[in-house]
Amino acid sequence: MRASYHEALTGVVDDLGAMTDRVQRAVDGATAALLEADLDAAEKVITDDDVLDTMHDHVETRCFDLLARQSPVAGELRTVVAALRMVADLARMGDLAKHIAKIARMRYPNQAVPEPLQSNFQRMATLAEEMVGIAGRTLAERNILDAEKMADDDEEMDDLRASQFKSLQDDQWTYGIQSAVDCALLGRYYERIADHAVLMGSRVIYIVTGMQPEGENWTIA
Amino acid sequence: MRASYHEALTGVVDDLGAMTDRVQRAVDGATAALLEADLDAAEKVITDDDVLDTMHDHVETRCFDLLARQSPVAGELRTVVAALRMVADLARMGDLAKHIAKIARMRYPNQAVPEPLQSNFQRMATLAEEMVGIAGRTLAERNILDAEKMADDDEEMDDLRASQFKSLQDDQWTYGIQSAVDCALLGRYYERIADHAVLMGSRVIYIVTGMQPEGENWTIA
Numbered sequence: 001m002r003a004s005y006h007e008a009l010t011g012v013v014d015d016l017g018a019m020t021d022r023v024q025r026a027v028d029g030a031t032a033a034l035l036e037a038d039l040d041a042a043e044k045v046i047t048d049d050d051v052l053d054t055m056h057d058h059v060e061t062r063c064f065d066l067l068a069r070q071s072p073v074a075g076e077l078r079t080v081v082a083a084l085r086m087v088a089d090l091a092r093m094g095d096l097a098k099h100i101a102k103i104a105r106m107r108y109p110n111q112a113v114p115e116p117l118q119s120n121f122q123r124m125a126t127l128a129e130e131m132v133g134i135a136g137r138t139l140a141e142r143n144i145l146d147a148e149k150m151a152d153d154d155e156e157m158d159d160l161r162a163s164q165f166k167s168l169q170d171d172q173w174t175y176g177i178q179s180a181v182d183c184a185l186l187g188r189y190y191e192r193i194a195d196h197a198v199l200m201g202s203r204v205i206y207i208v209t210g211m212q213p214e215g216e217n218w219t220i221a
Numbered sequence: 222m223r224a225s226y227h228e229a230l231t232g233v234v235d236d237l238g239a240m241t242d243r244v245q246r247a248v249d250g251a252t253a254a255l256l257e258a259d260l261d262a263a264e265k266v267i268t269d270d271d272v273l274d275t276m277h278d279h280v281e282t283r284c285f286d287l288l289a290r291q292s293p294v295a296g297e298l299r300t301v302v303a304a305l306r307m308v309a310d311l312a313r314m315g316d317l318a319k320h321i322a323k324i325a326r327m328r329y330p331n332q333a334v335p336e337p338l339q340s341n342f343q344r345m346a347t348l349a350e351e352m353v354g355i356a357g358r359t360l361a362e363r364n365i366l367d368a369e370k371m372a373d374d375d376e377e378m379d380d381l382r383a384s385q386f387k388s389l390q391d392d393q394w395t396y397g398i399q400s401a402v403d404c405a406l407l408g409r410y411y412e413r414i415a416d417h418a419v420l421m422g423s424r425v426i427y428i429v430t431g432m433q434p435e436g437e438n439w440t441i442a
Contacts (some may be wrong), residue, residue, distance in 0.1 A: 028392065064302065071292035073292075077285075077289055081305070085309075089304075116363065168395045168398055168399070169398070169399065175397065176388065176391045177391045177401045181386075185405055185406075188409065
């Protein structure tokens, strides 16, 4: 009984890994849609999000079953509880990638991001995608050092966002209102993807140590 | 033992109720800060958010303890799992109210929201606050009809947001870039507060029926 339980739990963690890969591809696709005005990429991210939602429901149901039938304790209980949160993080990151793709689709064939902010968004997107990858590896390898490293990435993310806001000052921005609004929301979506990646890292730290990490970076609810 | 367990669970639900009251006051305060350029109200929302975060940690710890020590099943397990999610929803709504208050503080003594959008934001804020109230009552009274009613409010919320975007068209907006960016983000924050209220309602439906409600309104992860 315990062996099959252990197997079920491993299956959940594997599925979270597969969802993380999908989220990483979604972020990548959304960025291609956005920065290359690639309509096919946008449509694909929007359609594929349904798969992520289905995976979410599936993992969630299995976590509930594990809690109800097996009454796990200690490390195993922590893993199930953390899995329930990670699956919510991953579904949310998928939604955010979809929001980005939808803005790209709405502005097609134009570029939603004007030229002076393209490199800023490119860097933001690369960081966000990397952070999702680190979160996935942290989970797969239970390597909390990786998770702790994400704090630096998150700081760079904040700097990039601050720099966007600077570009969006009244006297500097010559690309119109709509484009400023798009950029403000797009920046928010990438920032939230990064936040959820950091949170995923904190869930792994919780599995391994039993403690929630302290500090501003970990407390984004 | 079961009696004290039941008591502990009731305590958790009571604390969620107290948190909901606080969130409602936070949304109310943030709106006063925003629409009356009330700096004291803004500072209070920003400072008080720490209390919500502390309450979050406290409720979360007790839910973990309940899972680890009592191995609840059926309805009680559902309540603990739903409580873990509701406490995350509530902490997040508090954060969003804080974001609104921070924009109000940043623009003080000016108004962040220009006159033509004030009534739109007033209605959005009233709706968001009402929805938080409905979510709280739904939880306290286990009345899922209330929760289902929130779908209508959420639809009005979407309409208000769409109307904001219409006002933010290039040729209609004469209040500058910064103010357009503020309004786009403020609208997003109120919308997300409403989303989390709907989610809280869906958690109560799950406690009562054991089923997650279907449909677009309930699947915002």
